[in-house]
Amino acid sequence: MPQHAKAGPERRTGRPVTFARGEELSAEAAHLSHLPVLLPEVMEALQAVNGGRYIDATFGGGGYCRALLSASPSTRVLALDRDPEAVREGQTLVERAGARLTLAQARFGEIARVAREHGFDDVDGIAFDVGVSSMQIDRPERGFSFRHDGPLDMRMSREGPSAADLIATSSVEELADLLRLFGEERHAGRIARAIVKARTQDAPITTTRELRRLVASAVPAARDGIDPATRTFQALRIAVNDELGELVGGLVGATSLLKPGGRLAVVTFHSLEDRIVKRFLQGNTGREQPLSRHLPTQRTSQRAFAPAFGPITPGETELAGNPRARSAKLRWGTRTHSPLSEGFAEAFLRPEPARRRGQK
Numbered sequence: 001m002p003q004h005a006k007a008g009p010e011r012r013t014g015r016p017v018t019f020a021r022g023e024e025l026s027a028e029a030a031h032l033s034h035l036p037v038l039l040p041e042v043m044e045a046l047q048a049v050n051g052g053r054y055i056d057a058t059f060g061g062g063g064y065c066r067a068l069l070s071a072s073p074s075t076r077v078l079a080l081d082r083d084p085e086a087v088r089e090g091q092t093l094v095e096r097a098g099a100r101l102t103l104a105q106a107r108f109g110e111i112a113r114v115a116r117e118h119g120f121d122d123v124d125g126i127a128f129d130v131g132v133s134s135m136q137i138d139r140p141e142r143g144f145s146f147r148h149d150g151p152l153d154m155r156m157s158r159e160g161p162s163a164a165d166l167i168a169t170s171s172v173e174e175l176a177d178l179l180r181l182f183g184e185e186r187h188a189g190r191i192a193r194a195i196v197k198a199r200t201q202d203a204p205i206t207t208t209r210e211l212r213r214l215v216a217s218a219v220p221a222a223r224d225g226i227d228p229a230t231r232t233f234q235a236l237r238i239a240v241n242d243e244l245g246e247l248v249g250g251l252v253g254a255t256s257l258l259k260p261g262g263r264l265a266v267v268t269f270h271s272l273e274d275r276i277v278k279r280f281l282q283g284n285t286g287r288e289q290p291l292s293r294h295l296p297t298q299r300t301s302q303r304a305f306a307p308a309f310g311p312i313t314p315g316e317t318e319l320a321g322n323p324r325a326r327s328a329k330l331r332w333g334t335r336t337h338s339p340l341s342e343g344f345a346e347a348f349l350r351p352e353p354a355r356r357r358g359q360k
Contacts, residue, residue: 036063037325045265045332052124078120080106108250122259128266146229149209163236183235187219194218258335265332281308302341305333
C-alpha cells in the first residue's frame, strides 16, 4: 500500500459523497459502466486534504471525482476528458456538485493550459487513469473492441483520422513499425502485409470484424488464449490518439501544476504506459535512470519528486469484481520544490522502436 507523510494537513477519505445541495449520491446511483480501478489505493496515494484542490485528468465515469469530492465539503475538483461523450454524460454530476466540480473536454497534453484557465494551479493532487475506458470498449459504435462488430474508428475525441483511415493510407513498412512500436507485435510484418494486400485486392477495411478476421488469418493460432488481434487493436488505438505522446505531455504539465507536497498518482494498463511513468518518476527523483540503451546512464541533481512508489496492483477482491483491472499498475510520487530535471528529454520517455531483426 502507498506510504505517506507522517505530518501535514488533515486528510480525509472514505466519507459518502455529499453535493452542494445536500444530496448524497448512493452507491446504486454512483455505479456506472466504467469502474474506477485501484480507487482506494489512488485515494490513499493522493491523501486528499480537507479543502484541497485536485485534478482528475481522466473523468471517464466520474469514479475518482466522486471519491475526491467526498474528502471534505470544501474540496474542489477539475475533471478533464478528451471524449465528448464522457463530458456530456458527466453533466449530471456537475449539476449536483455545483461550483465544487468543473468538467472540461481536454487531452492530457492540454492539462496545464486548461487548469490555469480555470484557476487550478498549485493543486494538492492529480490523478491519471491512462488508456481506453470501459465505456468506450463496450460501445460497438466507437470501434475500440474486436469483440463487437462496429466501424473501425477508435478516436477518443471523435476528431482526426480514424483507425480505418490509418490502415488505408499507411505503407507496409509504416504499419509494421506501428505494430511493433505500439503493440509489441511479433508478427508485425505479416499483419502489415496482409492488411495492404487485402485493401488492394478487395475493398477498404472499415469494420472491427473485418480487421479481426484478417489478423487471425495472417498469424499462427495463439497458445496463450489471447486473441491474435489484441496487440493490433492496441497499436492502432495508441497511434490514432497519440496516447503515449499525450501521456508524456500530461506528466510534464501536471508537474508544473502541483504545489510542493502535492501528489501525482498514475494508473496504467500496459507496459508501454507503465514504462513511461516509471522513467518519468525515477528520472525526476535523483535516481540513476537509463533513458535509452543507446545513451549512458544518467543521474540528475534535480528532484522534482520525492522517492516514487509502485507499482501497486489490484488485489484478488477487486479482480473478482472487475477482471479488466488485472493489468493495472499504480505509481505515485510527492512533488518537491525543485523543477523538472534539465536535459531530461521527453523523447526518451517514449518507447524505442523495436529492432526488426528476428521479427516476422
